[in-house]
Amino acid sequence: MTATVLLIDDDSDFRAAVKSLLESHDYKVVEASTGHEGLRMVAEQKPDVILLDVMMETTVEGYGITHSLKYSDEYSEFRHTPIFMISSIEESPDDRFPMSAEVEMIRPDWYLSKPLDIPKLLRLLDEAVGARKGAVA
Amino acid sequence: MSPPDAPESVVVIDDDYAMRLSCGKILTKMGLPADTFEDGAHGLAAVAATKPAMVIVDLKMPGMSGMEVIARVHEIDPQIIIVVITGYATIDTAIQAMKCGAYDFLPKPFSPDELRLIVNRGLERRRLALESQRHEIEQTMLKRRFVTFVSHQLRTPLAAIHQYLDVMQHLDQASDDPARRREWIGRCLARIEELQSLISDWLTLARVEGGTLVRERVKVDLNQVISDILRTYQETAAAESVSLEARLPASAMFVCGDRNCLSVLFDNLITNAIKYNKPGGKVTVSGSRSDGEVVIAVADTGIGIPEKYRAFLFDEFFRIKDDEAKKTTGTGLGLHISKRIVSEMGGTIVVASELGAGSTFAVRLPAWSEPGCSPGPAGGQNDAEQEATTHCR
Numbered sequence: 001m002t003a004t005v006l007l008i009d010d011d012s013d014f015r016a017a018v019k020s021l022l023e024s025h026d027y028k029v030v031e032a033s034t035g036h037e038g039l040r041m042v043a044e045q046k047p048d049v050i051l052l053d054v055m056m057e058t059t060v061e062g063y064g065i066t067h068s069l070k071y072s073d074e075y076s077e078f079r080h081t082p083i084f085m086i087s088s089i090e091e092s093p094d095d096r097f098p099m100s101a102e103v104e105m106i107r108p109d110w111y112l113s114k115p116l117d118i119p120k121l122l123r124l125l126d127e128a129v130g131a132r133k134g135a136v137a
Numbered sequence: 138m139s140p141p142d143a144p145e146s147v148v149v150i151d152d153d154y155a156m157r158l159s160c161g162k163i164l165t166k167m168g169l170p171a172d173t174f175e176d177g178a179h180g181l182a183a184v185a186a187t188k189p190a191m192v193i194v195d196l197k198m199p200g201m202s203g204m205e206v207i208a209r210v211h212e213i214d215p216q217i218i219i220v221v222i223t224g225y226a227t228i229d230t231a232i233q234a235m236k237c238g239a240y241d242f243l244p245k246p247f248s249p250d251e252l253r254l255i256v257n258r259g260l261e262r263r264r265l266a267l268e269s270q271r272h273e274i275e276q277t278m279l280k281r282r283f284v285t286f287v288s289h290q291l292r293t294p295l296a297a298i299h300q301y302l303d304v305m306q307h308l309d310q311a312s313d314d315p316a317r318r319r320e321w322i323g324r325c326l327a328r329i330e331e332l333q334s335l336i337s338d339w340l341t342l343a344r345v346e347g348g349t350l351v352r353e354r355v356k357v358d359l360n361q362v363i364s365d366i367l368r369t370y371q372e373t374a375a376a377e378s379v380s381l382e383a384r385l386p387a388s389a390m391f392v393c394g395d396r397n398c399l400s401v402l403f404d405n406l407i408t409n410a411i412k413y414n415k416p417g418g419k420v421t422v423s424g425s426r427s428d429g430e431v432v433i434a435v436a437d438t439g440i441g442i443p444e445k446y447r448a449f450l451f452d453e454f455f456r457i458k459d460d461e462a463k464k465t466t467g468t469g470l471g472l473h474i475s476k477r478i479v480s481e482m483g484g485t486i487v488v489a490s491e492l493g494a495g496s497t498f499a500v501r502l503p504a505w506s507e508p509g510c511s512p513g514p515a516g517g518q519n520d521a522e523q524e525a526t527t528h529c530r
Contacts, residue, residue: 016301
């Protein structure tokens with residue numbers, strides 16, 4: 001069965017490139033350009049994996065989304081959906097956000113920088129989706 | 138350093154009991170909390186503990202001398218204002234003290250009024266110093282935020298271009314899609330132009346912030362400047378189905394300024410008017426002279442600017458988010474730069490807008506008049522600086 005990837009990023013060019021890439025590897029890709037739209041899509045599309053931009057416009061919206069998905073009751077159904085956070089800056093969450101709350105939410109190896117390394121992305125997605133399918137089954 | 142809003146207190150150090158008593162009384166009557174001490178050691182302990190705004194110290198004391206107190210107070214906090222009390226005819230030592238960091242001196246005998254005067258002047262001086270220090274810190278913070286923000290703005294288009302090219306390379310191995318390739322190449326080029334615009338605007342702004350923008354003050358005919366700009370954008374406007382109209386007087390409209398800067402100023406307004414317009418719309422640039430001012434209005438027939446955004450329009454990086462992609466490109470610096478240029482020239486810029494109908498930006502600048510252009514208002518630059526080439530672009 002085709003896995004669904006939800007791509008949340010405010011840059012339409014970045015989305016277009018990643019969407020083409022993933023579709024060519026048999027993923028179904030749905031997009032959102034804002035955090036709000038992204039949360040709505042999570043509920044609607046129930047993605048298998050989420051790719052989430054850390055900094056949309058000038059606010060660090062990405063972390064807010066991750067927080068909602070991991071901790072709020074409203075999204076409890078999606079608590080275990082793998083989230084890959086994407087940043088324009090090559091920096092670990094530890095460096096950028098020394099506050100432990102944020103860092104705990106994110107797996108260090110699921111914090112990616114733009115432009116996405118294609119073989120690495122495909123491998124990570126494959127593993128994440130595979131693990132989920134395994135767990136669900 | 139004492140916190141900015143701490144009450145200003147004074148420490149008095151003098152071995153003479155009568156002096157301590159009377160100074161204490163006068164200061165208290167001025168509403169200043171005052172503590173008095175009979176020797177340097179005790180006085181310094183208090184200074185370290187309470188961080189007063191001012192220390193009044195007798196130069197000639199047994200034990201620790203006034204000069205030593207000055208040095209120590211300075212070590213504790215250089216912002217503390219030090220006033221030294223000197224004996225008869227000891228101007229030399231007073232000057233010596235001032236060279237070591239004392240703000241002023243008060244020769245004995247002095248009247249309460251003389252004390253009050255020096256205290257008030259000293260405290261005022263300290264307030265100004267703290268104010269400018271706070272301002273400097275604020276500027277540094279703003280600069281840092283600015284750098285972070287601009288760096289993000291630069292990385293974003295670069296990341297998109299890089300991603301397109303990486304994916305293109307990857308996909309081309311498996312299949313050929315000329316249409317997609319053409320589209321993506323177009324998008325990369327568009328993002329590159331965006332980058333170039335941003336860098337250019339950023340440099341202009343850096344010059345504005347650095348105060349190096351408006352230096353040349355010569356007689357410039359705005360008629361000519363604007364006509365040149367309209368000519369430059371004739372094709373661009375046509376491509377957007379927007380017509381350009383000039384309602385400029387036949388005679389010249391002279392102002393004092395830098396020709397390049399004036400060009401940047403109106404270029405920003407006119408390109409905005411073209412960009413934020415409707416197909417089939419119009420940009421009208423009109424000019425007039427009145428009361429020693431030149432007034433230029435740039436009007437568009439666009440969608441107008443919602444009331445809630447008007448206060449932020451001239452802020453750095455401010456852009457109104459729109460669903461249509463084309464309207465979110467642009468650096469958000471154009472209007473800010475324009476406003477800075479206008480301000481430096483002693484003029485004003487205002488906007489009037491009606492939703493659905495369009496917006497009009499009106500620039501007022503002092504008109505050129507005899508005997509000619511004088512050095513700028515913010516000026517005071519010497520000739521050497523004025524000769525240095527500075528360009529807006």
